[in-house]
Amino acid sequence: MFAYISRRIGVMFVILFGSSFLIYNAAAYAGDPTEGLRGSTAPQAHQKLIALIRELHLNVPPPARYFIWLKGILKGFTGHIDLGLTRDQNPVSTAISNAIPITIRLILLSFLLAILFGLGLGIVSALRQYSRFDYAMTFIAFLMYSLPIFWVAVLLKAYLAISFNNFLLNGKIAPLWILSASAVSGFFWAAIISGTRKRVFAIFGVAGGATAVILTLLSVTKWFTHPGLGPITMLILGLAFAVGITYLSTGISNKAALRSSITVIIIGFLLYFPVQYFLKKDANLLTILVMLLITIAIAVGVAYLFAKIDRRPVIRTSVFTSLFAGILFIIDKLMKTWVPYINTDAIHQRPIPTISQSNDLLPEGNFWFSSLDTVLHLLLPTIALILITMAGYIRYSRGTMLEVMNQDYIRTARAKGLSERTVIMRHAFRNTLIPITTILVVDFAAIMSGAIITESVFGWHGMGTQFNLAVHNQDLNLLMGVFLFTSSLVIMANLVADLLYSALDPRIRVVGKK
Amino acid sequence: MAIFSRKNKVEEIVDGDIFNKETEGLSQGQIVLKRFFRHRGAMISLIALFSLVLFVFSALGFKIFGIGYGGWWKYKITDLPTLRTDGCPIELPGCPTLNLIPGKHFGLGDHPFGQDDLGRDYFSLVMRGAERSLEVMVVIGLVAGALGIIVGALAGFYRGVIDATLMRLVDFIITVPVIVLGSVLGYHFGSKGVLFLALFLGLVSWGGLSRLVRGDFLTLREREFVDAARVAGASNRRIIFKHILPNAIGVIIVNVTLLMSGAILLEAALSYLGFGVVPPDVSLGLLISQYQDSFTTRPWLFWWPGLIIIIVALSVNFIGDGLRDAFDPRQRRRISRKDRAAERQSAEKN
Numbered sequence: 036m037f038a039y040i041s042r043r044i045g046v047m048f049v050i051l052f053g054s055s056f057l058i059y060n061a062a063a064y065a066g067d068p069t070e071g072l073r074g075s076t077a078p079q080a081h082q083k084l085i086a087l088i089r090e091l092h093l094n095v096p097p098p099a100r101y102f103i104w105l106k107g108i109l110k111g112f113t114g115h116i117d118l119g120l121t122r123d124q125n126p127v128s129t130a131i132s133n134a135i136p137i138t139i140r141l142i143l144l145s146f147l148l149a150i151l152f153g154l155g156l157g158i159v160s161a162l163r164q165y166s167r168f169d170y171a172m173t174f175i176a177f178l179m180y181s182l183p184i185f186w187v188a189v190l191l192k193a194y195l196a197i198s199f200n201n202f203l204l205n206g207k208i209a210p211l212w213i214l215s216a217s218a219v220s221g222f223f224w225a226a227i228i229s230g231t232r233k234r235v236f237a238i239f240g241v242a243g244g245a246t247a248v249i250l251t252l253l254s255v256t257k258w259f260t261h262p263g264l265g266p267i268t269m270l271i272l273g274l275a276f277a278v279g280i281t282y283l284s285t286g287i288s289n290k291a292a293l294r295s296s297i298t299v300i301i302i303g304f305l306l307y308f309p310v311q312y313f314l315k316k317d318a319n320l321l322t323i324l325v326m327l328l329i330t331i332a333i334a335v336g337v338a339y340l341f342a343k344i345d346r347r348p349v350i351r352t353s354v355f356t357s358l359f360a361g362i363l364f365i366i367d368k369l370m371k372t373w374v375p376y377i378n379t380d381a382i383h384q385r386p387i388p389t390i391s392q393s394n395d396l397l398p399e400g401n402f403w404f405s406s407l408d409t410v411l412h413l414l415l416p417t418i419a420l421i422l423i424t425m426a427g428y429i430r431y432s433r434g435t436m437l438e439v440m441n442q443d444y445i446r447t448a449r450a451k452g453l454s455e456r457t458v459i460m461r462h463a464f465r466n467t468l469i470p471i472t473t474i475l476v477v478d479f480a481a482i483m484s485g486a487i488i489t490e491s492v493f494g495w496h497g498m499g500t501q502f503n504l505a506v507h508n509q510d511l512n513l514l515m516g517v518f519l520f521t522s523s524l525v526i527m528a529n530l531v532a533d534l535l536y537s538a539l540d541p542r543i544r545v546v547g548k549k
Numbered sequence: 550m551a552i553f554s555r556k557n558k559v560e561e562i563v564d565g566d567i568f569n570k571e572t573e574g575l576s577q578g579q580i581v582l583k584r585f586f587r588h589r590g591a592m593i594s595l596i597a598l599f600s601l602v603l604f605v606f607s608a609l610g611f612k613i614f615g616i617g618y619g620g621w622w623k624y625k626i627t628d629l630p631t632l633r634t635d636g637c638p639i640e641l642p643g644c645p646t647l648n649l650i651p652g653k654h655f656g657l658g659d660h661p662f663g664q665d666d667l668g669r670d671y672f673s674l675v676m677r678g679a680e681r682s683l684e685v686m687v688v689i690g691l692v693a694g695a696l697g698i699i700v701g702a703l704a705g706f707y708r709g710v711i712d713a714t715l716m717r718l719v720d721f722i723i724t725v726p727v728i729v730l731g732s733v734l735g736y737h738f739g740s741k742g743v744l745f746l747a748l749f750l751g752l753v754s755w756g757g758l759s760r761l762v763r764g765d766f767l768t769l770r771e772r773e774f775v776d777a778a779r780v781a782g783a784s785n786r787r788i789i790f791k792h793i794l795p796n797a798i799g800v801i802i803v804n805v806t807l808l809m810s811g812a813i814l815l816e817a818a819l820s821y822l823g824f825g826v827v828p829p830d831v832s833l834g835l836l837i838s839q840y841q842d843s844f845t846t847r848p849w850l851f852w853w854p855g856l857i858i859i860i861v862a863l864s865v866n867f868i869g870d871g872l873r874d875a876f877d878p879r880q881r882r883r884i885s886r887k888d889r890a891a892e893r894q895s896a897e898k899n
Contacts, residue, residue: 046760050720050721051724053720053721054721054724055672055719057722057725058725058729058733061730061734062733065734065736173590173870174590177867178859179815180810180862180866180868181810181859181862181863182859183814183817183818183834183858184818185817185821185834185837185841186854186855186858188838189841189844189851193844193845197845291675382839401775483726487728487729487732487822488728488818488822502729502732506732506733507736507823507863514733517729518725518729521725521729522724522725525723526724
């Protein structure tokens with residue numbers, strides 16, 4: 036194992052060396068940083084030109100100049116990595132280390148959500164192969180594949196930000212919207228759950244009716260202008276989730292799991308008011324983290340109390356439930372922050388922003404204001420990124436699931452008399468995850484580069500912006516800095532993917548020597 | 550709960566009989582064609598794409614080797630007709646005249662997609678942009694396809710040193726995200742013309758395809774028919790192109806179509822960022838980037854280029870999907886109730 040990893044890391048350096056050499060020369064031959072000065076008639080243009088040439092070693096031909104740059108990188112082994120200076124004389128390493136967290140923040144949430152929705156829809160689509168739902172999903176996935184993200188981004192800005200902000204001024208939903216939303220929800224659930232014709236109609240009616248009632252209630256109570264969950268709604272949502280996750284994770288017949296997850300929710304309900312004390316204005320990430328750990332500890336404890344044997348699935352179920360409860364708490368708190376937030380001068384009743392990563396005019400020192408601000412700024416780019424990345428996961432998980440369902444071990448599992456739920460969740464789903472995990476890791480690196488466009492459309496100042504700057508200013512050092520980061524990420528992701536694959540799939544063994 | 554319901558056993562067994570009966574006595578090519586024609590999405594997409602290409606390329610005319618055709622549309626992209634004011638809201642001169650409601654005003658009208666703020670006819674701009682995007686797509690597909698096939702075939706067939714060298718080259722190229730390399734090259738060579746840009750983009754996007762082709766060649770070269778060809782005295786070139794390549798064609802065609810649908814989005818993205826096609830030339834991505842700010846005032850300037858990109862990419866994706874289904878021997882089509890009933894009846898008769 037160790038031999039394998041070290042060999043791969045060695046190869047990684049060779050590849051990085053080769054591809055950086057390649058791109059350094061491509062970029063150096065393609066662009067001339069002195070272009071602007073050469074045509075310039077400004078006084079001292081000539082002196083500036085000479086200074087620039089000296090500073091950037093432009094009198095050295097690119098293949099040799101590469102090694103000057105490489106010397107700075109190799110200093111990294113002594114702890115003082117030198118990526119050179121940008122064209123405006125800032126160290127490249129600072130520019131990049133400032134940009135990385137912003138890009139990660141942009142990508143992480145959309146990546147997780149895209150996985151969640153993509154896998155879910157893909158797997159249900161596979162279980163309903165050749166149904167109307169399957170065809171609709173195929174079409175939607177291809178449609179999402181074909182969307183130019185910058186075009187969608189403009190639409191999102193127009194409809195989800197500007198129109199939605201207008202809508203928030205009075206917060207009433209038009210009856211036509213309620214009708215169409217109910218119809219869509221009815222179709223969706225009827226298609227997913229399916230069954231006999233009578234059943235489908237029943238599901239359509241129930242789901243559509245429920246949506247209509249909920250939307251009307253929200254509209255009448257002006258929920259959109261004064262959002263909030265409140266302990267009772269949270270309790271209902273939590274119980275529903277507890278039952279749902281127990282069904283998927285262990286099956287309803289596992290009484291220990293069901294009881295412990297319901298208990299977790301009830302504990303959360305009882306703790307509602309005490310917890311509010313800790314979610315004060317001056318809370319910080321550490322508070323949240325500590326509370327997260329406490330939540331998990333409670334969940335594990337409850338699971339231990341209820342399950343005497345076979346504890347693992349019970350613990351898993353109640354931890355999932357407790358995490359959901361935690362998310363509900365955060366959402367509830369953010370919703371409570373909503374009204375004061377939109378009434379600040381910086382927001383001025385138009386909460387959904389179209390550009391930038393944060394609002395600098397917000398009053399400082401309020402953790403929940405800045406959290407809500409971050410969430411709202413993430414909203415549009417996240418939706419855009421989900422739209423374009425989810426398609427791949429839908430298709431891929433559908434394909435893998437179909438393949439797995441044709442395997443012999445699925446037939447064996449059924450022959451043993453296991454319930455269809457167990458066959459799918461325990462045997463098929465887990466095996467579907469193996470190839471998907473490896474795809475996901477590699478994809479994460481690819482999304483980093485996909486964020487270039489997203490950042491540029493939504494005016495974020497992350498890696499994509501640095502890259503844009505570098506290309507437009509013919510800033511070779513900055514370009515190479517960005518490149519070095521993305522390529523190392525890609526290579527590392529490939530290594531991690533291979534290791535994960537061998538860890539997840541016992542049939543695959545990595546070997547130290549070829 | 551019904552999420553985990555499944556179809557019954559009898560149906561699965563009957564289905565198998567239907568498949569065997571359908572492919573009896575047909576050659577591989579015939580089976581593939583038959584399956585492809587049956588894929589409704591792919592067929593609709595093929596027709597849609599074909600008519601779109603005809604429509605776009607005949608609108609403004611073209612000139613190849615001195616033989617030209619003027620095009621049926623009355624404006625060129627350089628024309629500056631006066632802004633149309635009659636029939637438009639007063640603050641929005643140059644609104645689109647396209648009318649699909651049957652009646653007196655049915656038809657394209659003077660400016661079907663409207664005019665921009667200078668009065669340029671937007672229909673001709675979009676048509677030229679679509680021409681450019683389609684050209685870029687095809688060129689990238691051809692260049693990347695050819696390179697990917699050749700590199701993959703050589704590496705997979707000869708193995709050893711050639712394989713190692715070529716695959717390291719692929720590693721170098723794959724490590725750099727296409728959009729990064731494409732931007733660097735596109736920014737500097739985009740001004741030299743669309744075909745030049747497409748050529749360069751093609752040169753950087755063949756890595757994935759070559760890996761797949763190599764994988765296919767590695768398995769196929771061990772098969773008996775290759776040995777048979779070698780015993781019969783066939784040269785390496787003949788074995789590669791006449792024996793192995795036709796067997797790998799499924800993977801190749803499918804991936805080239807996917808490459809092409811990616812290519813049109815890549816070009817649009819690069820042009821949008823300012824690293825691709827530059828004015829005075831026109832491309833769909835460039836049009837979107839030029840007119841995105843007018844979305845609130847002149848929405849028609851925004852919708853059309855995006856819609857055309859989506860239509861092209863969507864049809865190419867569907868065609869690729871149809872081809873994949875057609876080439877995949879394990880793929881089974883949906884069996885309708887009617888087919889099952891017919892099969893059961895004929896089974897009962899025997």
